[in-house]
Amino acid sequence: MSTLETARDTLASLGRDFHARGWVPATAGNLSARLDNGQVAMTRSGRHKGHLGKEDFMRLDTLGQPLDEGTPSAEAGLHLALYRRWPEIGCVLHTHSPRATVISRRRGKHITLSGYELLKAFDGIDTHEAEVALPIFDNDQDIPRLGARVNAWLDRNPAPPGYLIRGHGLYTWGRDAIAAERHAEALEFLFECELLANR
Numbered sequence: 001m002s003t004l005e006t007a008r009d010t011l012a013s014l015g016r017d018f019h020a021r022g023w024v025p026a027t028a029g030n031l032s033a034r035l036d037n038g039q040v041a042m043t044r045s046g047r048h049k050g051h052l053g054k055e056d057f058m059r060l061d062t063l064g065q066p067l068d069e070g071t072p073s074a075e076a077g078l079h080l081a082l083y084r085r086w087p088e089i090g091c092v093l094h095t096h097s098p099r100a101t102v103i104s105r106r107r108g109k110h111i112t113l114s115g116y117e118l119l120k121a122f123d124g125i126d127t128h129e130a131e132v133a134l135p136i137f138d139n140d141q142d143i144p145r146l147g148a149r150v151n152a153w154l155d156r157n158p159a160p161p162g163y164l165i166r167g168h169g170l171y172t173w174g175r176d177a178i179a180a181e182r183h184a185e186a187l188e189f190l191f192e193c194e195l196l197a198n199r
């Protein structure tokens with residue numbers, strides 16, 4: 001958790017890094033962090049994530065009530081549902097990397113990752129013998145409807161480190177921005193391994 005100023009600086013830095021890696025092209029993606037006071041700082045809609053300044057963020061409460069002027073990310077509802085579900089998470093990151101996009105179109109309703117040492121990047125995993133299943137949801141321009149499908153799945157399954165939206169991208173999160181970044185990086189690596197292994 002953090003102050004608004006720290007959250008904006010941290011997310012802007014992640015945005016620059018993710019853009020340099022090709023994970024948030026052409027204004028794609030959105031980034032948020034929970035603040036000390038329980039509010040959420042989130043990127044405004046349509047902003048370039050490689051060039052975020054403090055005016056590119058706004059605050060919302062976790063029910064979606066805007067606390068600043070302007071238009072939040074079109075996908076704010078997906079972020080806020082995660083903050084409401086898990087009080088312990090402090091950061092949600094959404095990326096549109098080529099690997100996440102391609103693998104989400106090649107697989108069915110989920111992707112299973114097993115046998116990789118890097119699975120230990122996820123909280124609670126201490127062996128490569130673990131198995132992590134990430135759900136893949138069909139894309140939908142109706143975010144409340146998509147959010148309802150995500151919530152229904154999360155209600156019935158153990159918490160995954162992230163989920164994919166088909167042909168769209170990745171959602172991942174963590175207790176803070178460092179953990180969420182680690183999860184994004186680990187998932188990208190694992191998607192690449194899966195794609196290389198199944199060419």
Ligand SMILES: CSCCC(=O)C(=O)COP(=O)(O)O
Binds near residue numbers: 027030044045072073
């Ligand atoms: C140009 S990407 C299409 C919208 C999208 O999927 C996304 O992640 C960015 O939306 P936002 O409203 O957060 O800018």
Ligand SMILES: [Zn+2]
Binds near residue numbers: 029
């Ligand atoms: Zn998106």
